[in-house]
Amino acid sequence: MAVLEFIGSLVLLAGALFLFLGGLGLYRMPDTYNRIQAGTKATTLGTLLLLLGAALMVPGWAVKLLLIMLFLMYTNPLSSQVLARAAHRAGVPLTAKTKHDALAQDAGDLT
Amino acid sequence: MSRSLEPLKLFLTLLVIWLLLNGSVALGTLAVGVVVAGAIAVLFRESLSVLSGHKFTAEALVASLLYVGYFLKELVKANLQMAAIVLSPRLPVEPAIVATRVRLTHPVARLLLANSITLTPGTLSVEMKGDTLYVHWVVAKGTDVETATREIVAGFERYLEKMYD
Numbered sequence: 001m002a003v004l005e006f007i008g009s010l011v012l013l014a015g016a017l018f019l020f021l022g023g024l025g026l027y028r029m030p031d032t033y034n035r036i037q038a039g040t041k042a043t044t045l046g047t048l049l050l051l052l053g054a055a056l057m058v059p060g061w062a063v064k065l066l067l068i069m070l071f072l073m074y075t076n077p078l079s080s081q082v083l084a085r086a087a088h089r090a091g092v093p094l095t096a097k098t099k100h101d102a103l104a105q106d107a108g109d110l111t
Numbered sequence: 112m113s114r115s116l117e118p119l120k121l122f123l124t125l126l127v128i129w130l131l132l133n134g135s136v137a138l139g140t141l142a143v144g145v146v147v148a149g150a151i152a153v154l155f156r157e158s159l160s161v162l163s164g165h166k167f168t169a170e171a172l173v174a175s176l177l178y179v180g181y182f183l184k185e186l187v188k189a190n191l192q193m194a195a196i197v198l199s200p201r202l203p204v205e206p207a208i209v210a211t212r213v214r215l216t217h218p219v220a221r222l223l224l225a226n227s228i229t230l231t232p233g234t235l236s237v238e239m240k241g242d243t244l245y246v247h248w249v250v251a252k253g254t255d256v257e258t259a260t261r262e263i264v265a266g267f268e269r270y271l272e273k274m275y276d
Contacts, residue, residue, distance in 0.1 A: 018190055018194075021190075021193070021194045021197055021198070024197050024198075025193060025196075025197040028197055028202060029197075029202075029204070030202070030204065031206075033206065033208075033235065033237075033247045034204060034206055034247075034249060036235060036247075037193070037233065037234075037235045037247065037249050038193055038196075038197060040229055040230065040235065041186070041189045041190050041193050041230060042190060042193060042194075044186070044230055045186055045187065045189075045190045063131050063134055064131070064132065064134070066131075067128065067131055067132060073226070073230070074161075074226065076230075077225070077226040077227075077229035077230050077236070078222075078226060080229055080235060081225060081226075081229055081235070081236045081237065084235055084236075084237045084247060085237050085238050088208075088237055088238065094206065094208070095204075095206060097204060097205065097206060098206045098207055098208075099205055099206070099207040099251055099254060100207035100208065100209065100251065100254035101207070101208045102207075102208050102209050102210040102245060102254070103208045103210070103237060103238055103245040104208070106210065106240070106243070106245075
């Protein structure tokens with residue numbers, strides 16, 4: 001029991017670390033799109049690890065936590081994609097480092 | 112898999128989620144689940160569920176398992192790569208929005224592809240038009256369609272093609 005709780009704590013800690021890196025990414029990245037990138041990946045894995053840690057500490061919750069993980073994996077990237085698309089449609093500028101924007105070139109074809 | 116089985120898949124998906132949420136298969140719980148899932152499956156038989164279009168052949172099921180494994184591996188890789196970029200003082204990003212060609216036709220397969228791309232190393236699905244998926248790439252290895260398709264789409268498409276119609 002204590003072993004599971006110990007491993008669970010470590011997994012929780014790893015999750016918190018990824019969430020912190022996600023926050024740092026939000027602060028450091030140069031434009032909206034890169035911030036969304038940093039935010040999405042880190043929050044997804046970070047939250048999955050938090051839930052996994054909780055499941056290890058309280059095995060009775062495991063099934064429900066697994067369901068939450070599944071919903072999260074479906075909805076998290078979806079909302080990021082919608083945010084990115086809305087930003088691009090609204091003309092939010094890309095950072096000057098951007099090498100190429102295929103979407104702007106083809107924008108005439110998109111209605 | 113024929114169209115007539117689609118409502119059955121929706122029914123089973125809903126029922127399994129209901130049973131997992133309740134954590135029991137007591138008669139009352141099961142009965143409520145069957146009635147409600149049945150009503151939803153009948154009323155929304157035209158709508159899509161996660162398994163719509165899934166082939167359910169042995170090959171498709173093996174591909175599904177391999178896909179989940181590949182996805183989790185890519186998710187961890189994505190985070191380590193993102194951590195390396197964020198922690199690097201130089202912030203080595205070379206962003207670009209690139210176009211990729213998608214061969215998948217089923218909407219659920221495309222949803223899974225776009226979601227997977229968003230969660231994997233340095234890529235974010237932005238827009239889809241016809242067979243072209245526009246992807247924002249933090250460290251772009253190339254801006255032409257062929258390179259982008261090979262680097263971003265091909266890995267997942269390999270499995271998804273076998274899983275969905």
